[in-house]
Amino acid sequence: MLEIQIQRIRNEIYECALACNRKMEEIKIIAVTKTHPISLIKEVLENDIDFIAESRVQDAEEKIPKLVGLYEEFHFIGQLQSNKINRLLELRPTLIHSVDNFTTAKTISNFSKKRDIVQDILIEVNTSGEASKIGIKPSECSELIKRVKDLENVKIKGLMTIGAFVEDDEVIRKCFITLRELFEKEKTKNKSTVEMKYLSMGMSSDFKLAIQEGSNMLRLGSILFGERNHHKSR
Numbered sequence: 001m002l003e004i005q006i007q008r009i010r011n012e013i014y015e016c017a018l019a020c021n022r023k024m025e026e027i028k029i030i031a032v033t034k035t036h037p038i039s040l041i042k043e044v045l046e047n048d049i050d051f052i053a054e055s056r057v058q059d060a061e062e063k064i065p066k067l068v069g070l071y072e073e074f075h076f077i078g079q080l081q082s083n084k085i086n087r088l089l090e091l092r093p094t095l096i097h098s099v100d101n102f103t104t105a106k107t108i109s110n111f112s113k114k115r116d117i118v119q120d121i122l123i124e125v126n127t128s129g130e131a132s133k134i135g136i137k138p139s140e141c142s143e144l145i146k147r148v149k150d151l152e153n154v155k156i157k158g159l160m161t162i163g164a165f166v167e168d169d170e171v172i173r174k175c176f177i178t179l180r181e182l183f184e185k186e187k188t189k190n191k192s193t194v195e196m197k198y199l200s201m202g203m204s205s206d207f208k209l210a211i212q213e214g215s216n217m218l219r220l221g222s223i224l225f226g227e228r229n230h231h232k233s234r
Contacts, residue, residue, distance in 0.1 A: 002040075006047045009223055016211045027211065030075055032203075032221035034059065038066050044224055045070045053077045053097075053219060057084040064091045077160075077219060079134050080104055086111045089119065097160040097200050097219075100124045100136045105148040112153035120157045122200055123148070125182060127175040128164035135161065141182050142189075149194050158198030158217075159183050163206045172206050176213035183214075 014024045030051045033041045041052065041063065052071045054060040055078025064074055073094035080088065080098055085107050088096070099105050099121045112119045123144060126135030136144055141159070149156055161179040163172040179201055187196035202210025204223035211218070 002043055003047050006044070006049065006224065009220070012208070013211065013218070016208045020212055022211070026216050028198075028217045030077075030200075030217060030219045031224050032077065032219050033063065033225075034221060036225045038063060040225060041067060042070060049224070051075060051094075055079075057081075057088050060091055061087065082107050089115060089117075093119075095120045095122065095157065095198070097122045098124045098134065099148070099154075100126075100134055100144075102144060102147050105144075105151055105154055109151040109153040117153065119154050121148075121154050122158050122160040122198060123156060124160045125179055127161045127178040128171075130164060132165075133162055138178055138182055142186065145186055145190065145194060149190065156194050156196075158196050158200065159186070160198075160200035160217075162203070163201065163209070169206075169209060173209050173213060176201050176210050176215065180214045 013027060017024045017027060028051055029049060030053045031044050031049045032053050034055050050072035053075040054063065060076065074091060075095045075097060076088055076093045077097045080096065082104065089111050096108065096119065100123065105121065108119050108121065123141060124135040125138055125141050126133050127138060145156060148154065159179055159182060161175060163175045166172065180199060183196055183199050186194065198217050199215050200217040200219065201215045202218040204220050207218045207220060
């Protein structure tokens with residue numbers, strides 16, 4: 001059943017990408033494993049899903065060691081407290097999606113320097129203006145990138161956002177358009193100093209809109225694992 005569900009999602013992504021004159025191969029599917037048991041995560045990984053994400057450091061600490069060798073990339077997508085950054089880095093995340101202030105970026109850089117690594121990050125932007133979401137204001141994004149790009153042991157790889165939690169597709173689309181326009185602006189402006197590679201936007205309920213607006217990194221949870229009685233995950 002899970003195998004059929006994953007294939008159906010892949011087909012939907014393929015058809016949506018094709019309609020936008022895009023290639024499916026350029027779109028990463030990130031399986032958001034929040035709240036789900038190891039057994040189910042392993043089953044998803046066995047069906048050609050190579051990238052996983054968690055939004056709480058303590059949950060990642062519990063799961064990631066049990067999944068080593070089964071995934072290609074581990075992403076962190078949740079709000080990151082400074083006192084948990086070193087613990088997160090011990091898990092060797094490929095990408096941290098949720099950096100929205102200079103202090104967090106600097107702390108990541110400092111701990112990364114001690115480990116002799118360079119940590120890839122995304123800048124999270126609150127494009128909906130909803131108070132319930134973290135993320136820097138769109139108008140402040142450029143200044144934050146300007147400061148963070150000079151840090152020695154972090155590397156900005158793109159931008160991330162969460163669409164508005166509403167039923168109106170056009171309101172959600174506007175969030176994605178805002179991020180894409182910021183992405184293209186910063187990509188042009190910082191061409192020689194910042195590699196703007198990833199546009200992380202789109203979840204289970206709005207991934208088709210995100211693909212239409214240029215996303216190349218989808219964060220999918222319930223559509224892969226089944227519904228859960230929790231708040232919308234990243």
